[in-house]
Amino acid sequence: MNNKEIPYKIYLEEKEMPASWYNVRADMKNKPAPLLNPATLQPMTAGDLEAVFCAELVRQELDDSTPYIEIPREILDFYKMYRPSPLVRAYCLEKKLDTPAKIYYKFEGNNTSGSHKLNSAIAQAYYAKQQGLKGVTTETGAGQWGTALSMACSYFDLDCKVFMVKVSYEQKPFRREVMRTYGASVTPSPSETTQVGRQILAEHPGTSGSLGCAISEAVEAATGTEGYRYVLGSVLNQVLLHQSVIGLEAKAALDKYGIVPDMIIGCAGGGSNLGGLISPFMGEKLRGERDYRIIAVEPASCPSFTRGRFAYDYCDTGRVCPLSKMYTLGSGFIPSANHAGGLRYHGMSSTLSQLYADGLMEARSVEQTAVFAAAEQFARVEGILPAPESAHAIRVAIDEAMKCKETGEEKTIVFGLTGTGYFDMVAYEKYNNGEMSDYIPTDAELEAGFAGLPKVEK
Amino acid sequence: MNNKEIPYKIYLEEKEMPASWYNVRADMKNKPAPLLNPATLQPMTAGDLEAVFCAELVRQELDDSTPYIEIPREILDFYKMYRPSPLVRAYCLEKKLDTPAKIYYKFEGNNTSGSHKLNSAIAQAYYAKQQGLKGVTTETGAGQWGTALSMACSYFDLDCKVFMVKVSYEQKPFRREVMRTYGASVTPSPSETTQVGRQILAEHPGTSGSLGCAISEAVEAATGTEGYRYVLGSVLNQVLLHQSVIGLEAKAALDKYGIVPDMIIGCAGGGSNLGGLISPFMGEKLRGERDYRIIAVEPASCPSFTRGRFAYDYCDTGRVCPLSKMYTLGSGFIPSANHAGGLRYHGMSSTLSQLYADGLMEARSVEQTAVFAAAEQFARVEGILPAPESAHAIRVAIDEAMKCKETGEEKTIVFGLTGTGYFDMVAYEKYNNGEMSDYIPTDAELEAGFAGLPKVEK
Numbered sequence: 001m002n003n004k005e006i007p008y009k010i011y012l013e014e015k016e017m018p019a020s021w022y023n024v025r026a027d028m029k030n031k032p033a034p035l036l037n038p039a040t041l042q043p044m045t046a047g048d049l050e051a052v053f054c055a056e057l058v059r060q061e062l063d064d065s066t067p068y069i070e071i072p073r074e075i076l077d078f079y080k081m082y083r084p085s086p087l088v089r090a091y092c093l094e095k096k097l098d099t100p101a102k103i104y105y106k107f108e109g110n111n112t113s114g115s116h117k118l119n120s121a122i123a124q125a126y127y128a129k130q131q132g133l134k135g136v137t138t139e140t141g142a143g144q145w146g147t148a149l150s151m152a153c154s155y156f157d158l159d160c161k162v163f164m165v166k167v168s169y170e171q172k173p174f175r176r177e178v179m180r181t182y183g184a185s186v187t188p189s190p191s192e193t194t195q196v197g198r199q200i201l202a203e204h205p206g207t208s209g210s211l212g213c214a215i216s217e218a219v220e221a222a223t224g225t226e227g228y229r230y231v232l233g234s235v236l237n238q239v240l241l242h243q244s245v246i247g248l249e250a251k252a253a254l255d256k257y258g259i260v261p262d263m264i265i266g267c268a269g270g271g272s273n274l275g276g277l278i279s280p281f282m283g284e285k286l287r288g289e290r291d292y293r294i295i296a297v298e299p300a301s302c303p304s305f306t307r308g309r310f311a312y313d314y315c316d317t318g319r320v321c322p323l324s325k326m327y328t329l330g331s332g333f334i335p336s337a338n339h340a341g342g343l344r345y346h347g348m349s350s351t352l353s354q355l356y357a358d359g360l361m362e363a364r365s366v367e368q369t370a371v372f373a374a375a376e377q378f379a380r381v382e383g384i385l386p387a388p389e390s391a392h393a394i395r396v397a398i399d400e401a402m403k404c405k406e407t408g409e410e411k412t413i414v415f416g417l418t419g420t421g422y423f424d425m426v427a428y429e430k431y432n433n434g435e436m437s438d439y440i441p442t443d444a445e446l447e448a449g450f451a452g453l454p455k456v457e458k
Numbered sequence: 459m460n461n462k463e464i465p466y467k468i469y470l471e472e473k474e475m476p477a478s479w480y481n482v483r484a485d486m487k488n489k490p491a492p493l494l495n496p497a498t499l500q501p502m503t504a505g506d507l508e509a510v511f512c513a514e515l516v517r518q519e520l521d522d523s524t525p526y527i528e529i530p531r532e533i534l535d536f537y538k539m540y541r542p543s544p545l546v547r548a549y550c551l552e553k554k555l556d557t558p559a560k561i562y563y564k565f566e567g568n569n570t571s572g573s574h575k576l577n578s579a580i581a582q583a584y585y586a587k588q589q590g591l592k593g594v595t596t597e598t599g600a601g602q603w604g605t606a607l608s609m610a611c612s613y614f615d616l617d618c619k620v621f622m623v624k625v626s627y628e629q630k631p632f633r634r635e636v637m638r639t640y641g642a643s644v645t646p647s648p649s650e651t652t653q654v655g656r657q658i659l660a661e662h663p664g665t666s667g668s669l670g671c672a673i674s675e676a677v678e679a680a681t682g683t684e685g686y687r688y689v690l691g692s693v694l695n696q697v698l699l700h701q702s703v704i705g706l707e708a709k710a711a712l713d714k715y716g717i718v719p720d721m722i723i724g725c726a727g728g729g730s731n732l733g734g735l736i737s738p739f740m741g742e743k744l745r746g747e748r749d750y751r752i753i754a755v756e757p758a759s760c761p762s763f764t765r766g767r768f769a770y771d772y773c774d775t776g777r778v779c780p781l782s783k784m785y786t787l788g789s790g791f792i793p794s795a796n797h798a799g800g801l802r803y804h805g806m807s808s809t810l811s812q813l814y815a816d817g818l819m820e821a822r823s824v825e826q827t828a829v830f831a832a833a834e835q836f837a838r839v840e841g842i843l844p845a846p847e848s849a850h851a852i853r854v855a856i857d858e859a860m861k862c863k864e865t866g867e868e869k870t871i872v873f874g875l876t877g878t879g880y881f882d883m884v885a886y887e888k889y890n891n892g893e894m895s896d897y898i899p900t901d902a903e904l905e906a907g908f909a910g911l912p913k914v915e916k
Contacts, residue, residue: 007472008538014465080466081550081841092539092613110568112843112878154838155550174632174883178843180890181834376639380612383539385570385636420570422880425632432638 009086010253017084018248021071021241024279025064025351027286030358032064032237032350033325036312041456044322051223052230056127060238067283069241071123078122078155079245082111087253087414092381094401101404103397104261105417106250106277107384112178115342115387115419116273117148117233120242124231125152134227135159139189139214141168142342143175144387144419145233150182160184161228163191163217166209175423189214196220196318211344212317212331219320234270235315235324235349243276250414251280263293263400265415267392268305268363269342271349277416278361285360294361295400296352297392299371301439302335304328304348305356305363307446312456313347323454326353329441330449336439339368339427342389342418346449366395367438372431374398375421387419388427467544468711475542476706477529479699481518482737483809484525485744488816490695490808491783493519494770499914502780509681510688514585518696525741527699529581536580536613537703540569545711545872550839552859559862561855562719563875564708564735565842570636573800573845573877574731575606575691578700582689583610592685593617597647597672599626600800601633602845602877603691608640618642619686621649621675624667633881647672654678654776669802670775670789677778692728693773693782693807701734708872709738721751721858723873725850726763726821727800729807735874736819743818752819753858754810755850757829759897760793762786762806763814763821765904770914771805781912784811787899788907794897797826797885800847800876804907824853825896830889832856833879845877846885 025031034043049058060069071079090103108116128136135158140146146162153160162184169176169188176186189209190197194217200207207213222230233239254261264281266274274296284290296305304327313328315321328347329335335344355361375391377398378384386394397415404411421428430436483489492501507516518527529537548561566574586594593616598604604620611618620642627634627646634644647667648655652675658665665671680688691697712719722739724732732754742748754763762785772789773779786805787793793802813819833849835856836842844852855873862869879886888894 011469081546088539112837112841114880151838151841155841173887174880177883177887177890178880181837181843181886183838379570379639380641383570383609383613385639422572422632422636425635428639429631429635432635 006089006257008091009088010256011086012084012249012252014080016252016256018245018252019071019076020068022244022248022279022283023063023067023069023241024244024282025237026067027283028354030354032354035322035324036456038314038319038322041323052219054124054127054131054133054229056130057124057238060241061236072126075123075126082118083245084249085110087250090382093378096377096381097398097401097405099401099405100408100410101401102410102412103401104412104414106246106414107417108246109384109387109417109420113144113148113151114422115144115148116243116246116276117145118151119245119276120233120239120272121145121148121152122155123242125149125156125158128229128231129156129158133158133229135161136229136231137161137163137218137222138231138233139163139211139218141165141211141344143168143172143423144342146184147175147178148233149231150179150184153184154182161221162186163189163214163221165189165211165214172423189217191217194220210317215316216318216320234272235347237351239272240275240279240349240351243272244279246273246276246416247279247281250277254414259412261292261414262411263295263413265295265297265393265396265400265413267343267389267416267418268296268298268348268352269389270345270347271352273416273418275349275352282355282360295396296356296361296363297396298363298365299343299392300365300367301441302329302344303365304346306365309450309453310353310357311453313453315347323456324350326350327356328453329446330452332452333449336441339388339424343392364396366392367440369431369436369438371395372428372436376431384417385421386417387421388424390418393417464547464715466549467546468714469544470542470707470710472538474710474714476703476710477534478526479529480702480706480737480741481521481525481527481699482702482740483522483695485741486812488812489522490812493780493782494914496772496777496780499781510677512582512585512589512591512687514588515582515696518699519694530584533581533584540576541703542707543568543704545708548840551836554835554839555856555859555863557859557863558866558868559859560868560870561859562870562872564704564872565875566704567842567845567875567878571602571606571609572880573602573606574701574704574734575603576609577703577734578691578697578730579603579606579610580613581700583607583614583616586687586689587614587616591616591687593619594687594689595619595621595676595680596689596691597621597669597676599623599669601626601630601881602800604642604644605633605636606691607689608637608642611642612640619679620644621647621672621679623647623669623672630881647675649675652678668775673774674776674778692730693805695809697730698733698737698807698809701730702737704731704734704874705737705739708735712872717870719750719872720869721753721871723753723755723851723854723858723871725801725847725874725876726754726756726806726810727847728803728805729810731874731876733807733810740813740818753854754814754819754821755854756821756823757801757850758823758825759899760787760802761823762804764823767908767911768811768815769911771911773805781914782808784808785814786911787904788910790910791907794899797846797882801850822854824850825898827889827894827896829853830886830894834889842875843879844875845879846882848876851875
């Protein structure tokens, strides 16, 4: 540690900001397994993928050997509008907990999308624009990704079609209106605008939709329309690559003041935030330069890492997307109504799955009421109202800080605060009214999900 | 202009941040007129005021000669959690408008209260704590002030009782839940908890409340309870004093890069943001050191400056609060349903009113649909989703930048972006659906308001 006084918030100067993304796969001995074509169960080729995704993004998806990929000037310019995000020393939280631990959080919520999702949205929109496309399609559940993509498309003057799970469309009208303000068209899914949507509506009249159905509609809308491609906000390798900007900035800020963290903590749904946050630290670990504890936090109601299987599975409920080797609860697993919508995914990034399988990171599951208790405690002393997803990481950061209090150890904890909870007040209201409950799936429920796993030759 | 490259966002370092607030009244030749006791129509004494407000805040309210007032260490510590706020060069907006003007905005929305209100809330909570009080009471309409005060009270472990206009309590449940998450009690007004509330409910069963009624309830709850005082988020001199931190930071950031603005633009409801933003610039103007154009922007539906009278009037609809000499539409004037709730006030800060009367600033009124058009244009290129209040300033900043395009002048425009619009999506939805209309009060409606002005000897 050097002698510079550490400010509350560490901001990098423009010249200190990362100019390249870091591709952690380049340093992995065991590479993540390739995506499989759902029709043939053979590895997806670039050609297969380019029917759905932008060409440059396909290249990034398949590249597991180039460690650094330059960030195009146009994306750097956009990043400057809301980056660097601050690395904040949680002095007030430390004081409240009376812990000797030093707690830092990397806060990604200071942009209108309200989360880290914008880091990848702007990259994906840029490559779509470069390819001369007219627009992109996507699905959104909770709405953070849809909002981020709408903002990115607005910036590059691209059309943006969002299929929003019908129940969210109706229950989260504010998220929907943010997207519309940024010029996106938002269609409640299932809809009459696609073949698959019409089919589902005929079979299940009055259905309130699901993420799996919205993905199927978005993919159909992209592949069936000239000049359109489909984009996705998590799970994929390309997304983790773009999100590495979070970790690179965090590491640069820590290095600037000679701070070496003992542990890095992040919430994990599909893995976009966690994969980005930990990437440069994991890189050092993979290269044998330095060791860190790395902890993924997931909801007890959707415990892919802690109770899932490491196996090939479909990425979507509708089973039209490629198969990925990952920790999964089975594509037929329906997570219970957990308010952290961004963490309700049956699977996990294949990169993070491989790292976890190789013992390079830990995972922990936490229950919802304990998560909201941590969210409220954090909000009251640190000011920021966290998204429920982010609060999963807060919960474990507080737990670890309290262990330090017991042992007297002055550990340095860094966690990712992925976003703000302004559009999650219905969940906060339930918590405030004492009406929130926890749910942990039974072993039998999990077994039912595993029973649906596809049979794939290793 | 010096040669340093100007970054997108200018952040001050901790050592460059203001350590004192600036009291613009000290440099005014014509001081704002004193508040009058509503019972005697004589100037309010410190003793009169201390029955309602904290003692130190009363001292600040009455002090029109001390130019700099040191910011207590505890408040500076809190400011560090979310300040300095960035001064942003709106490069993308400039490019979109294709204007030679240089546009900067001081963004106050990067904290959970979503606005600049926190700057004064934390100061008022601090002085209440210093005085050994148990808690404070206040009213809130749109909810930004109530949220900010809840956060501040939570930080200092003070009780916070918010009377929220009943219609807002019911229609803005999310704002209410943010306040509850910070530990405030939120009571829909009128309520059965106060004498005045019970009286109003008896006279007007089923009323949805008004700001005037909520103020009366909050004042009664403060004066009738041991260890409580009432606090207010705008209009008062003390509030403008605390909000001077906005202008001081903005000026320090501009000075750091040798930038001299031609005009400063801010929205004006009660004047808390505008008064704070312009204070150091107005100070230079008052001392004859430099000239700036200073423009207050108000809604055409509630045009205190542009169509009001400069006269003594009650600060509240219920006429229980002191009288202030200000530009007013009459305390009986009911602003139409304009979505910028924070600008729906019949009067104006007495300090700003005196400056306007003395020809030291301009005022302009703008219509609602034009304001939302500016909000959307700004959001799409600059990323930030502005509060409707803030968008009034954006409207005029864009108008001035377009004038520069016509004349070819490279003017430097600074405007205040007071906050974010996450809780205003109902208004955005109306705009997105083409269902928003404008309203301009007729001369006859204004005359009716003026007819109710009290008769006060000059």
